[in-house]
Amino acid sequence: MSKIKPIPEREPAHDIFRRRHHPLDVFFSPRTVALIGATESEGSVGRTILRNLIGNPFGGVVFPINPKRSSVLGIKAYPSIAQVPERIDLAVIATPAQTVPGIIRECVQAGARGAIIISAGFKEAGAAGVELERQILAEARRGKMRIIGPNCLGVMSPLTGLNATFAGTMARPGNVGFISQSGALCTAILDWSLQEMVGFSAFVSIGSMLDVNWGDLIGYLGEDPRTQSIVLYMESIGDARSFISAAREVALTKPIIVIKAGRTKAAAKAAASHTGALTGSDEVLHAAFRRSGVLRVNSIADLFYMAEVLAKQPRPKGPRLTIVTNAGGPAVLATDALILTGGALAELAPETIQALNQILPPHWSHGNPIDILGDASAERYAQAVEIAAKDPNSDGLLAVLAPQAMTDPTQTAERLKGLARLDGKPLLASWMGGADVAAGVTILNRAGVPTFSYPDTAVRAFNYMWRYSYNLRSLYETPVLAAEEGIDRAAAERLIQKARKSGRTLLTEVESKQLLAAYALPTVETRIAKNEAEAVEIAAEIGYPAVLKLHSETITHKSDVGGVQLNLANAAAVRRAYRAIEKKVKGGDFLGVTVQPMIARDGYELILGSSPDPEFGPVLLFGTGGTLVEVFQDRALGLPPLTTTLARRMMEQTKIFTALKGVRGKGPIDLAALEQLLVRFSRLVVEQRWIKEIDINPLLVSEDRQIALDARVVVHGKEVREEDLPKLAIRPYPAQYVSRSALKDGTPVTIRPIRPEDEPLMVRFHQALSDQSVYLRFFQPLKLSQRVAHERLTRICFIDYDREMALVVERKDPDTETRDLLGAARLTKIEGTEEAEFSILIADPYQRQGLGTELLRRLIRIGRDEHLKKIRADILPDNTAMQRVCKKLGFKIRREVGDPLVSAELEI
Structure with missing residues (x-):
């Protein structure tokens, strides 16, 4: 596999004139x-790191710290960081764990901006280690110091020459950013990369992620x-929201490829709910990867194969592969693997077969795989x-x-x-063999065609590619606006709190x-009968045939x-x-029965549910x-909230x-209506945070109806505090910032x-902008076609509310009900600061x-809510x-003198 070439930098319009230092630059x-x-002790971590630091020029100065020596490896040493001139x-720390909190305090007092803690013996060692980590983080926060580690190999920056690790050698420079939780795996991959000529822009052992985590580095x-x-290379997710937030942002422009080691126990294995018993943390993690646009692979080799392939070739739009071969056997193996x-x-389309007939011998395969024969x-x-x-x-x-005599x-x-460079289609190659094909492999790699020794490996890469493309497209495909009618949040809240207050x-x-009905989710009519006579009376009113179910406040599965x-x-x-139900369920568990009509099961029985995962929440x-x-x-x-x-x-x-789309004479169900139902269910889970587990089983769907026949809801008990409720992995729509207002002329907005769902409205909004307004906002002229391109509007409309907040001003025409956007902020x-930019x-x-x-006033209020310290903007002098x-x-x-922009800043 060849080294990947860098791409030219692309900057957003607001950053053209200024660059800012990132806290992680350190x-x-x-x-x-x-x-x-x-230290000079042979084979020690301290000696190896020092040799790596001084043996790889990074344009800076190294100061050894050792209170017992005046020099280390011939370099002047200092007894403490406070005495460095x-x-x-x-600071790179390789001392016993118990000394690290005090050292971090000294580093903060000396003004250090970052520390890499190589030392082990922290939370992996038990409660005492957890307490040490708490002390370290408290000291670091006093000085806004960022920390990588503890218990890590260190950090390499091959492009600058920094090697702050105890690895045996330096990584090659390149354009792959590599982050690993395993220091041992780092050294193995380093050896492999040198053999395979893979280069890195960053090579980071992240350790136990006391401070700097996946999200920060992504x-x-x-x-x-x-x-x-x-x-x-991941062993645990850490801060799930931080990871998903960063990954969703970056995956649009750069592939993120992960291999996750280990399989943890199901998060709710012992739960009584069907849903709780079915969710497991690795399965949830896989769903989180899909939701954030991350590509998950199953082997270390695939990590780097896919980094190369996605850098060199366009992503396929679907799973259909065409194979061209000069040998039948390898093509059959590739087809099986595919x-x-x-x-x-x-x-193959008829016109393709016709064109191939014109250039190929009569005995070619006349299908896909396209076997052009061994003498090609x-x-x-x-x-x-x-x-x-x-x-x-x-x-x-x-x-x-496959190398043959005539090829x-x-x-x-x-x-x-x-x-x-095919238009929108990747081209992969499998040049099978050794020395005979080596020159051809080099030619293809240099031209940007990824090559593989075996066709089944190439096919595996293609399947990774189209799934990755499918997941990304799913994230940023414009959804349909979900219906708001019929939702009564207050009624739902009252129901839940009534049960909790009663214990x-x-x-x-x-x-x-x-x-469910409070969120406009259709349910079968269900009424309570406290005795036999009431059951008969209600059944007659509802109509036969009828269903009786146990009415109980304690029994989970009736x-x-x-x-x-x-x-x-x-x-x-x-x-x-x-009588049969009463006989089987005795005592306080029996409160009567529920009576409901017997619904013909002429459709499909589905389950819809939610339960909490310890890392990702609901x-x-x-x-x-x-x-x-x-x-x-x-x-x-899937992770809530959902769009259609x-x-x-x-x-x-x-x-x-497949059955829901129609099968064996049955017509399709209303999939659009089912989408809306799932979105409303997702909103129920997001907005009613006191729900712990919820099942709708079965949810009966057919061509003409969708109805919940049974439902089960478990809420958090009175002992649970609101701040301890499971946190959503993806921040939901911030409804608290929705409010009515009016223009100066009285127009309500x-x-x-x-x-x-605002993407179509945003297109119309840009159509109403003059060239002058566009120039004042973007600092350059931008054509309408550029501004309304779907790829751009996905960045505008599909935002992560943890990373940015965008407000729009909406006006609804009272006659036509047409909605328009009048403004946006x-x-x-x-990144890495307590500041934000506004536009x-x-x-x-x-x-x-x-x-x-009004919009800027609201942005200031949001900034305070989000605990920001400063809001700023760059403005053209003409504005x-x-x-x-x-x-x-x-x-x-x-x-400033010579600055092409005016700066506006507000401390909040």
Whole structure:
């Protein structure tokens, strides 16, 4: 595999004139480094790190710290960091664990901005180690020092020359950012990378993540123009929200590829709920990777294969692969590998077959794989690939070459390199063999065509590619706005709190269905009968056949104790059923029965549920329901909140989805309505945080209806505090910032956070902007086609509310109900700081109506809510209106000599 070339830097418009230092820069380009624990002891960590620091020039100065020696390896040493004559940027600590809190205190007092703690013996050693970590973090926070580790190999920055590790050698420079929790694995991968000529922009052993975590480093490398892809070796997720937030932001522009080691126990293995028993942390983690656009692979080699492939070739739009080969056997193996791992052979279009007939011998395969026969010349090979590339049914190509007497691997590669950049389709190659194909492999790699020794490996890479593309497209496909009508949050809250105040954690079936109804989720009519006579009376009113179920505040699964009686045809049957349930369930567990109509099971039984994961908080489940739900185990997991697009993607992961589209004479169900149902269920889980577990099983769906036949809800008990409730892994829509307002002329408007569903409205908004307004906002002219491109608007509308907050001003026409956006404002946190930048843009017809002032006032309020310390913006000198608004609200306006921009800053 060849070294990946860097791509040119791309900067956002607001950052053209200024660059800012990132707090994590100190770990990769420090000017001064203190090694605390430097020693001359042969084979020691302190000696190895010092040799690495001084043996790899990084443009800075190294200060050994050793209270017992005046010099180490011939370099003047100092007894403490306080006595170093220069201010230290980065401290590398390799001393016993119990000494580290005091050392961090000294580093903070000396003004150090970062520390790498190599030492072990912290939380992995038990309670005493946990306490040491608490002390270290408390000391670091006093000086805003960032820490990598403890218990790590260290950090390499091959591009600057820094080697602050105890590894045996230095990594090659390149454009892959590598982060690992395992120091031992770091050294193994380092050895492998030197042999494979893989280079790195950063090589980080993250250790136990006391401070700097996955999200911090992903965010940092995402902004680094020299890093083209990010690969991770993960053992634990740590701060799940931080990871997902950073990954969702960066995955749009750079591939993030992860291998996750280990399989942990199911998070709710002992839970009574079906959903709780089915969710497990690794399965949830896999769902989180999909939701954040991260590609998960299963081997270390695949980590770097995929980093190369995704850097060199476009992502396929789907799973259909075309194989061109000069040997039948390898193509058959490739086909098996393709189909068995989820891909598909492209069906050749008639015009493709006709074109191939013109250039290939009569005995070619006349299908896919395209076998061009063993005597294929380089010219025939290239022509076949070029024709196959134009096939509209194909999403990607694999060229397989087995060396044969009449085939020239080198000349064939020369002819193929001109096809290295196909429009929207990846081209992979498998040049099989050793020395005979080596020159051809080099030619293809240099041209940007990834090569593989075996075709099944190439196919595996293709399948990773299309799944990665599918997941990214799912995240940023514009959803349909979910219906708001019929949702009564207050009623749902009252139901839950009534049960909690009474000391119950289990809602009755009737309460559970009332809770669903509060979120416009359709339920079967269900009424309580406290005695036999009431059961008969209610059954007559509802109509036969009827169903009786146990009414209890304590029993979880009614069918397990004989508490369900179905298909009761008359009053006598109802009486017998009531007595049977009462006989089987005695004492305080029996509070009567519920009576409901017997619904014909002419559709499909689904399950829809949620239960908490210890790392990711509430997790959603969708799949095949009924009493055999654990047997079939046909389910998909997802993280709330959902959009209609994400709901569809969850459904598509299940086997039952094929039936839902229509099968064996049955028509399709209303999938759009089911999407809306899943979105409303997701909102219930997000907004009613006191819910611990919830199941709808079965959710009966058919061509003409969707209805919950049974529901079970468990809430958190009175002993649980609100601050201890499971935290959502993805911050939900911040509804607290939605409010009504009015323009100066009295026009009513709604000011609210932006949503993914706003993309069509944002297109119309940009159509109302003048060239002058565009220039003042973006500091350069931008064509309308650029501003409304889907790829750009995904960054505008599909935001992470933890990283930025965007407000829009919405006006609804009272006659046509048409919605339009009149203005937009954005507050974007500056990575690694307690500051944020703001921007405001008002449609030309609505300027000078007070919107700019109102939006900025609200952004300031949001900044305070988000615990920011400063809000700032860069403004063009010609934009006097924006400068006046800033002055009115207390911003300091200044312009340095020679600076093309005016700066506005507000301490909050």
